[in-house]
Amino acid sequence: MRKKLVSLVALLASLIMVLSLSGCGSKKSIAQEANTADTWSSIKKRGRVIIGLDDTFVPMGFRQKNGKLVGYDIDLAKAVFKQYGIKADFQPIDWNMKETELRNRTIDLIWNGYTITPARQKQIAFSRPYMANRQVLVTKKSENITSFSGMQNKTLGVQTSSSGASLLDEHPGMLKDYIKDKTPVMYDSFNNAFMDLDAGRIQGMLIDSVYAGYYIQHEKNPDSYQTTVGGFDGEDFAVGMRKGDKTLKGKIDSALQQLANDGTLKKINEKWFGTNDNSLVEPEK
Template sequence: MKRKLVYLPLLALLVLVLSSCSTGAIRNLNSVNNKKTTLIVGLDDTFVPMGFREKNGQIVGFDVDLAKATAKKLGQKITFQAIDWNMKETELRNGTIDLIWNGYTKSPEREKQVAFSQPYLRNQQVLITMKQSNINSFADMKGKRLGLQNGSSGQTLFEEKPKVLKNLVADKTAVLYDNFNTAFLDLQAGRTQGVLGDSIYAGYYIRQQQDPDRFQITTGGFSGETFAIGMRKQDTKLKRRIDTALNELREDGTIARLSQKWFKQDLTITLKS
């Protein structure tokens, strides 16, 4: 009987500790909903012109500017953290970052894992080639090598719609790269004959080249996409606040001005009323 009496206080202490840990975990999960002081944005810091590092190390880009404008509306600080783009949803789920904001394409597959803000920008997957290769359509990639960024929406479409491009290219597979910059270097070196990527990135990258006429952009059978901000599904209050801020930035012309600054055209999405 005495032995049981000794165990009872220990059991009560164990329950108290576990309860405290559980409460702490719940508090951490809901911290963003409770207006966390600083929001951490995860991005691929090589993805021009959405979010990338200049030579001085500063992170700049369309999404960086938009995130800062949004944070001002929210009355919160924001910081940017470079991540492995292929692990972005895992980083979000683990709490390493609060937002995925870097030319992040909204898709049904991704909606299973994250909550999306309303879309704010138009995009499309295009084929980038060198003009001298005389590739003028997706069909012209038959038997040729294709480059893709690992974890990109282009990779998802490549796999989900094999009849559009996958069944045409050499070995019915693509060369995967950690970032588009490396993919473009291999394209120019002739190690691949095409790169499937975002129209926004392709247009900006080519405009920066000394001889942009060497490149060609071809559209194919992939439909248009939209960029949105990814966040944890439980961060419902944050989602509402961000959507409100995006609406205000759309209405006051901020998003359109940033689009002109970075893309030389207005790619803003007009939401249906």
């Protein structure tokens, strides 16, 4: 009787293990399916696409004082999907969770001054690049910091999960090794970092040049800031999506080219930057 009981317990344990492994496999396959599925037909059917963004990232996507969401990427996304009769809905997200939001299908796209990096390319697919950018050091002129090495033992601010934060870790000798404790202060948004810079709580910020240029230009005393270009390579902005969304990628790429051809892209660039120099999509000849 005891032997039969032991055998029965062993059998039940084996069944539980098999079911557990089977369940894990199902969860994994569901996650894989979510990332590899082509969702264009469902987006087209519902007539709207959900775009995740950090709504404090001027001038790409941000809130005006009246709460209205505006920005370069807002205008560009609307113009792209207008060609397909699809409404662009914008969903503010925690920028630190952007890839997770995409993978969980709570959003369809990441479109918010989103830099192409090798690490991100392993997780998601990108549209063709549409704008050039680079990471710059912003300080107050009163600090007399004119190079990365001038940040020796000073406090640096960086946005969490930004391309600047990644570059800081990937190339510590360029800037990270100079700063106080070789550790930056992390911020959820650049707005908070700018406030701390103005208050003297930090002495520098590693930030996107497009953000820095626009923000400083609209400050009361823009001449009080110093912008320093270091040795980091330039970056390209693109739209992030799940790897399975090949049709969606093709539609966005094609629409960006059409906007360049008909002059709409140039108008949007000039509206927000006063120039078309940073555009990476040229009209077809």
